Amino acid sequence: MQNFTGVGVSPGRIIGSVRQMPKPISEPPAGERLTAATTPEAATAELRTASKVVQTELQRRAEAATGASKSVLEATALMATDPMLIKAAVKLIVTGTSAERAIWESGASVAEMLHNLGGYMAERATDVLDVRARIVAELRGVTAPGIPQSDEPFVLVAEDLAPADTATLDPNKVLALVTSGGGPQSHTAIIARALGLPAVVAAVGVDALTDGTEVYVDGAAGTLQVDPGDEQRTAVTAWEHVAASLSVFDGTGTTADGHLVPLLANVGGAADAVKAAAAGAEGVGLLRTEFCFLERDTEPTIDEQVVAYRGVFDAFPGKKVVVRTLDAGADKPLPFLTDSTEPNPSLGVRGYRTDLTSPGVLKRQLTAIATAAAASTAVVWVMAPMIATVDEAADFAAMCRVAGLKTPGVMVEVPSAALRSASILTEAEFVSLGTNDLTQYTMAADRQLGTLAALNSPWQPAVLQLIQLTVAGSIAEGHNKPVGVCGEAAADPVLAVVLVGLGVNTLSMTARSMSAVGAVLKSVTLERARELAQIAVSARNSDEARTRVRAELPILEELGL
Amino acid sequence: MSERKATIASRVGLHARPASIFAAAVGELPLEVTISLETDPAEDAMDASSILSLMSLGAANGDVVVLRAEGDGADAALDSLVKILETDLDAE
Numbered sequence: 001m002q003n004f005t006g007v008g009v010s011p012g013r014i015i016g017s018v019r020q021m022p023k024p025i026s027e028p029p030a031g032e033r034l035t036a037a038t039t040p041e042a043a044t045a046e047l048r049t050a051s052k053v054v055q056t057e058l059q060r061r062a063e064a065a066t067g068a069s070k071s072v073l074e075a076t077a078l079m080a081t082d083p084m085l086i087k088a089a090v091k092l093i094v095t096g097t098s099a100e101r102a103i104w105e106s107g108a109s110v111a112e113m114l115h116n117l118g119g120y121m122a123e124r125a126t127d128v129l130d131v132r133a134r135i136v137a138e139l140r141g142v143t144a145p146g147i148p149q150s151d152e153p154f155v156l157v158a159e160d161l162a163p164a165d166t167a168t169l170d171p172n173k174v175l176a177l178v179t180s181g182g183g184p185q186s187h188t189a190i191i192a193r194a195l196g197l198p199a200v201v202a203a204v205g206v207d208a209l210t211d212g213t214e215v216y217v218d219g220a221a222g223t224l225q226v227d228p229g230d231e232q233r234t235a236v237t238a239w240e241h242v243a244a245s246l247s248v249f250d251g252t253g254t255t256a257d258g259h260l261v262p263l264l265a266n267v268g269g270a271a272d273a274v275k276a277a278a279a280g281a282e283g284v285g286l287l288r289t290e291f292c293f294l295e296r297d298t299e300p301t302i303d304e305q306v307v308a309y310r311g312v313f314d315a316f317p318g319k320k321v322v323v324r325t326l327d328a329g330a331d332k333p334l335p336f337l338t339d340s341t342e343p344n345p346s347l348g349v350r351g352y353r354t355d356l357t358s359p360g361v362l363k364r365q366l367t368a369i370a371t372a373a374a375a376s377t378a379v380v381w382v383m384a385p386m387i388a389t390v391d392e393a394a395d396f397a398a399m400c401r402v403a404g405l406k407t408p409g410v411m412v413e414v415p416s417a418a419l420r421s422a423s424i425l426t427e428a429e430f431v432s433l434g435t436n437d438l439t440q441y442t443m444a445a446d447r448q449l450g451t452l453a454a455l456n457s458p459w460q461p462a463v464l465q466l467i468q469l470t471v472a473g474s475i476a477e478g479h480n481k482p483v484g485v486c487g488e489a490a491a492d493p494v495l496a497v498v499l500v501g502l503g504v505n506t507l508s509m510t511a512r513s514m515s516a517v518g519a520v521l522k523s524v525t526l527e528r529a530r531e532l533a534q535i536a537v538s539a540r541n542s543d544e545a546r547t548r549v550r551a552e553l554p555i556l557e558e559l560g561l
Numbered sequence: 562m563s564e565r566k567a568t569i570a571s572r573v574g575l576h577a578r579p580a581s582i583f584a585a586a587v588g589e590l591p592l593e594v595t596i597s598l599e600t601d602p603a604e605d606a607m608d609a610s611s612i613l614s615l616m617s618l619g620a621a622n623g624d625v626v627v628l629r630a631e632g633d634g635a636d637a638a639l640d641s642l643v644k645i646l647e648t649d650l651d652a653e
Binding site for chain 2: 071074075078079082083084085110113114117120121124128297298
């Protein structure tokens with residue numbers, strides 16, 4: 001039996017057959033010529049046929065899509081046969097260049113032109129490159145890039161998934177996600193947890209599996225086995241029983257000895273909020289407001305924003321809802337706010353910093369939040385992302401007060417904010433740790449890079465120590481100002497225990513994780529959680545921290561987590 | 562040669578959805594239609610059926626563009642295209 005080991009990022013055990021994500025289309029070699037048997041006229045005709053086929057396929061997908069993705073697909077379909085793209089390619093074919101190479105070069109120059117125009121156009125450059133890859137795939141007679149189509153549900157195996165792929169992923173067709181690249185905080189991991197799909201990332205070698213191979217995936221252990229036997233089938237059945245019992249959260253996050261740790265939900269809109277409330281969430285610990293802004297060319301009006309926020313507040317009457325102000329930039333660019341030509345967007349004008357370059361957007365957003373809050377009974381807190389200094393925290397708090405928002409807080413994602421939390425908390429009423437960015441900035445490791453998956457773990461003792469320092473800052477400040485966690489770390493039931501032991505007051509996560517986190521938390525006393533936190537912080541590295549804490553929690557084995 | 566001027570009515574300018582709708586409408590005509598900004602010389606005019614050309618034109622809300630076409634039915638065709646440009650397509 002062949003085994004592969006990676007990092008388990010979303011629990012669950014299933015058996016299913018593999019479908020590989022098609023390989024990215026390789027670049028046709030520079031200088032590739034038409035074969036002797038092919039005339040330029042024949043190659044031109046082939047190119048036109050291929051581009052028409054791609055257009056028809058994209059139009060078909062546009063018809064099935066709705067909203068913003070529909071209009072993007074419609075525009076992309078038009079690009080496939082666009083005279084500017086095709087004419088430039090035909091000119092190259094006439095000089096003897098192969099059709100594949102010709103469309104490749106033509107697409108590159110069009111994409112560069114759009115990129116140079118900046119903003120919204122620069123984002124469309126990606127669409128041109130996607131169209132180009134599809135045309136080359138059609139010319140070569142290979143599968144087009146994108147999530148495979150299949151009638152039977154399958155285990156999706158890929159190098160890594162991009163946000164665009166995950167948006168088209170049908171959770172009824174995909175049983176589990178396994179990637180050879182990606183890290184514990186990559187998009188693959190985030191989407192898998194949100195959809196409740198078992199997932200393993202950074203499993204080197206899985207790209208060699210052939211389509212149709214039957215495999216067993218354990219998303220907690222981080223393993224994949226080829227040709228599963230009776231032992232694995234039993235494990236799947238056992239998991240199905242556990243999953244049924246784990247699907248319910250009773251609505252109170254607490255340790256075994258009654259120390260309350262409210263479990264809150266991370267939501268990205270009203271539909272999410274309604275689901276989270278039904279799943280027992282004690283409030284919202286992170287409302288991502290980007291949902292109002294993404295896929296738009298211009299800023300939404302205050303009235304539009306008020307309606308959108310009201311939808312979330314009304315799902316939690318009398319409960320806490322923490323709103324994060326717009327967090328654009330880096331992996332979430334917005335045409336009217338962020339500069340896509342920055343050489344290093346993660347360290348660029350993103351989050352709260354966009355107020356420097358586009359003043360007014362944040363002020364209007366705070367007005368909209370305050371208006372929506374005044375009309376609802378939800379207890380609305382507001383926090384800014386990417387705060388690095390006490391002055392920024394003070395400025396943000398002042399803006400909130402002007403808007404009439406009484407509980408301003410900040411995210412702790414930049415190590416400087418963790419180190420200076422005592423001073424920051426003299427200005428802010430609370431802090432919330434964004435562990436995904438805090439980890440990438442502490443370890444100087446890009447979240448999306450599979451090769452750096454080990455560095456990019458929130459189990460890194462350095463990250464845990466920064467969390468400990470943030471809590472110590474709150475104690476030093478002296479007014480019991482709350483420290484929460486709203487990153488992916490809170491969704492890991494084992495790490496959640498460690499966070500509580502470090503002194504974190506609330507945990508906010510994707511609603512699906514609340515039952516597992518609640519069950520494990522309930523099995524330990526606060527004193528025990530503190531001991532486990534100490535073990536984790538004093539570990540030599542992230543693996544040791546995780547392994548040693550897991551070994552102290554027998555309930556994990558029982559629950560298959 | 563027929564010629565018409567049109568003021569871009571779409572709030573986002575002539576890209577995204579408005580550009581798709583306009584390029585598709587030009588593509589259905591049996592004529593070659595060019596488009597240029599009013600401020601640009603006629604020889605810089607681009608193929609109006611190309612969404613990529615339209616996007617690179619960068620016509621914003623309120624900009625005036627010039628449409629040109631030759632042949633039978635050019636006048637009627639251009640009139641219909643002006644109507645498309647002078648409607649806020651993004652609002653629909």
